[in-house]
Amino acid sequence: MRILVVEDDTNLNRQLSDALKESGYVVDQAFDGEEGHYLGDTEPYDAVILDIGLPVMDGITVVEKWRGNGKGMPVLMLTARDRWSDKVAGIDAGADDYVAKPFHVEEVLARVRALIRRAAGHSSSEIVCGPVRLDTKASKASVDGVQLKLTSHEFRLLSYLMHHMGQVVSRTELVEHMYDQDFDRDSNTIEVFVGRLRKKLGGGDLIETVRGLGYRMQAPTDAL
Amino acid sequence: MRILVVEDDTNLNRQLSDALKESGYVVDQAFDGEEGHYLGDTEPYDAVILDIGLPVMDGITVVEKWRGNGKGMPVLMLTARDRWSDKVAGIDAGADDYVAKPFHVEEVLARVRALIRRAAGHSSSEIVCGPVRLDTKASKASVDGVQLKLTSHEFRLLSYLMHHMGQVVSRTELVEHMYDQDFDRDSNTIEVFVGRLRKKLGGGDLIETVRGLGYRMQAPTDAL
């Protein structure tokens, strides 16, 4: 984890940086807004601690520039005690949190940890199997990077198969997970959907049929 | 976006609730810890404002119970001035942010905005999707730089969709976040609003309908 500390008070900067290093982070330091902005723009930080009152370019502007440039790393702002309007401006500019001066170093550390933890939670949920990618959150699937146009049942089927990659999945199991309750078991709907899905997924036999048992989604590293 | 305000001071509660409603949120109110806990446990809020000193059950306990129960919505705590230990306790219990009393209402609003957009994974106060811009700060939306004239429900719908860009959002989810507690679910109101919103947003099919599942706002940089 790499952290940038932008703070013009050299004493405070060192204090924070030391505490962070002690906690196991890699720390870069900057002492004015321009330097800080440049570093944040070019280096990949996991979090930034940013004073609001800085020489050359103030903290608000720095955040705004980063955000306008697509930089999304968590930013923790340091504000003067009673400047609540600064806090509002900072938060609206895109800061994720702030601490009012004077602060306890442990509080800053706790917040940095929280920010990093939270930022880690936003990775999109994707399952990959060979050329097939499934994004459960967006309800989208693609093969070789090409978007598939799936109906909701087709998607549910693919989803279930991909969640059980490598396993043999019986027809009844599929029925039970694709439909709410009682469903006419003697119909070949599943086969029909498997057929359609195979067609949409394309050539490589990704969905293998295990005669008498059900279907199996090919694991990516399958030595046939 | 739907928000719960838990505060026993009726005056303060109303003050906050009114300000939030003015900003386009749907607000539920609770006046003691138990009521607040129950509501937060059963209804899907996008954020909660929670006083720390409450009758029947204090704020810390409320958060702890929610978190222990898997509830992850952002919680903004209201603490008494200078009670540093309360802040720490609140954060440790699982609160996401706090404001010390007495506070400026705008500060609370700014923090709520920040919490909501952070929970959705956005870093700046403006959310952009293709030609559409949503200004969470001013509660305004524009297409190609032209201001849209939206009714409050239309705005809430657009806001929720844009906060969940790329994800499929179900009709019930939309209902739950656009209306407060009791609302007749079996009607096609949402479809009507989607229709109107589409008309106002103009040609490009920004709101995609996913048959059987819900709606999805098209992400701008669509990775095909």
Next chain:
DNA sequence: CTTCGACCACGAGAATGCGCATGAGCCGCC
């Protein structure tokens, strides 16, 4: 090797029901 039975693939048509537009009534606000 051949034959038989069970199982599976696939195409095409039929039926379902979802989503959309539209417009009428209703409510609250000015």
Next chain:
DNA sequence: GGCGGCTCATGCGCATTCTCGTGGTCGAAG
């Protein structure tokens, strides 16, 4: 009372899904 916004009902169009029938494939047994 007029107006703008919200809700609800109706009917249509069409994507999706289900059914059915035929033909193909596989495995085992004679």
